[in-house]
Amino acid sequence: MSRRTWLLWFTAFALIAALLAIWSRKGGNQLLVPQKVIENSSTPQSESTIADSVTPSPAAPVLNRSERTQLLLDAANVNINFWGKVVDEAGIGLSGVHIEYYIQRAGRLESNGSIAEDSVRSSVDTNADGLFSILNVNGTTLSFEGFVKAGYEVSSNQRRVFGYFGTPAVHVPKSQSPHVFILQTKAILGEVSSIRKEIRMPWDGTPIRLDLDSGNVSPSGMLELTATRTALTGRFGWHVSLSIYGGEVQEAKEGTALIAPENGYLPTWQYGYEINANSWRFAHDVNIYYKINGMFGRLKLQIYADATPNDVSVYLERFVNSSGGRNVEKRQ
Numbered sequence: 001m002s003r004r005t006w007l008l009w010f011t012a013f014a015l016i017a018a019l020l021a022i023w024s025r026k027g028g029n030q031l032l033v034p035q036k037v038i039e040n041s042s043t044p045q046s047e048s049t050i051a052d053s054v055t056p057s058p059a060a061p062v063l064n065r066s067e068r069t070q071l072l073l074d075a076a077n078v079n080i081n082f083w084g085k086v087v088d089e090a091g092i093g094l095s096g097v098h099i100e101y102y103i104q105r106a107g108r109l110e111s112n113g114s115i116a117e118d119s120v121r122s123s124v125d126t127n128a129d130g131l132f133s134i135l136n137v138n139g140t141t142l143s144f145e146g147f148v149k150a151g152y153e154v155s156s157n158q159r160r161v162f163g164y165f166g167t168p169a170v171h172v173p174k175s176q177s178p179h180v181f182i183l184q185t186k187a188i189l190g191e192v193s194s195i196r197k198e199i200r201m202p203w204d205g206t207p208i209r210l211d212l213d214s215g216n217v218s219p220s221g222m223l224e225l226t227a228t229r230t231a232l233t234g235r236f237g238w239h240v241s242l243s244i245y246g247g248e249v250q251e252a253k254e255g256t257a258l259i260a261p262e263n264g265y266l267p268t269w270q271y272g273y274e275i276n277a278n279s280w281r282f283a284h285d286v287n288i289y290y291k292i293n294g295m296f297g298r299l300k301l302q303i304y305a306d307a308t309p310n311d312v313s314v315y316l317e318r319f320v321n322s323s324g325g326r327n328v329e330k331r332q
Contacts, residue, residue, distance in 0.1 A: 077106050155329055201225065210225065
């Protein structure tokens with residue numbers, strides 16, 4: 001099952017279940033006593049006279065199953081607005097970028113009772129300042145399929161899907177703060193090389209030093225990893241720190257282009273959970289940029305804090321641009 005098909009069925013069934021629950025709680029005719037009759041009466045109201053003044057509320061129209069399903073599907077399609085901006089590595093707006101996108105709708109009810117995928121594809125171009133907008137369309141999700149401009153390439157790591165209904169994080173569009181997409185100049189991308197290593201951490205606070213070029217454990221390695229945790233009994237506390245001798249690091253923002261920033265770096269990166277943390281997890285994936293001697297790189301860590309000392313607890317990938325540039329995404 002494709003991702004879009006799964007999203008379609010999930011949205012449709014979640015909506016049907018929620019609205020049917022509300023419908024059932026509000027079902028049945030309610031009898032209303034006109035307040036005007038009671039207030040204007042000069043004699044005490046007996047049970048019989050009150051009963052005589054009762055008028056039933058209008059009965060709700062009876063819908064068949066297909067009509068109810070289509071009504072619920074239509075209700076899931078909300079108004080979608082989106083404001084965006086396309087820039088280059090320096091943050092300068094790019095004009096004439098051709099953007100292809102599609103609007104995922106809740107679904108279309110077929111004559112045989114099945115729910116078919118319902119989406120609308122379209123495109124838009126950026127203006128002289130790199131700005132664009134998509135306004136007043138109905139659906140549940142907006143997905144961007146392509147950004148086309150000669151001489152440029154878009155990072156695959158950037159967020160491209162924005163939910164408007166039935167998703168954990170509903171996108172809030174802001175005309176004064178458009179979402180930014182970054183295109184990179186192909187001529188200066190450079191060749192990005194990578195290595196991948198498996199690391200067995202002792203989890204007792206003993207630091208492990210690794211060679212940045214090979215990823216191998218080395219007493220003189222410039223990359224240092226330290227990990228601690230409490231006893232592995234149910235929920236446990238754990239922490240990992242990373243630093244580079246003679247360099248600085250900073251965590252990459254999720255869903256952004258993999259271009260190392262020029263500044264904003266810190267001596268050490270740290271992450272972990274206390275035993276009583278509300279959102280406790282034993283695993284974590286992260287991208288970390290580093291800067292050393294004017295050169296940039298990226299470290300990708302997959303941490304498994306529940307691993308025993310004999311098992312791999314950290315998977316480490318190192319990416320570096322041969323030109324020394326800030327682009328640290330390895331192209332396929």
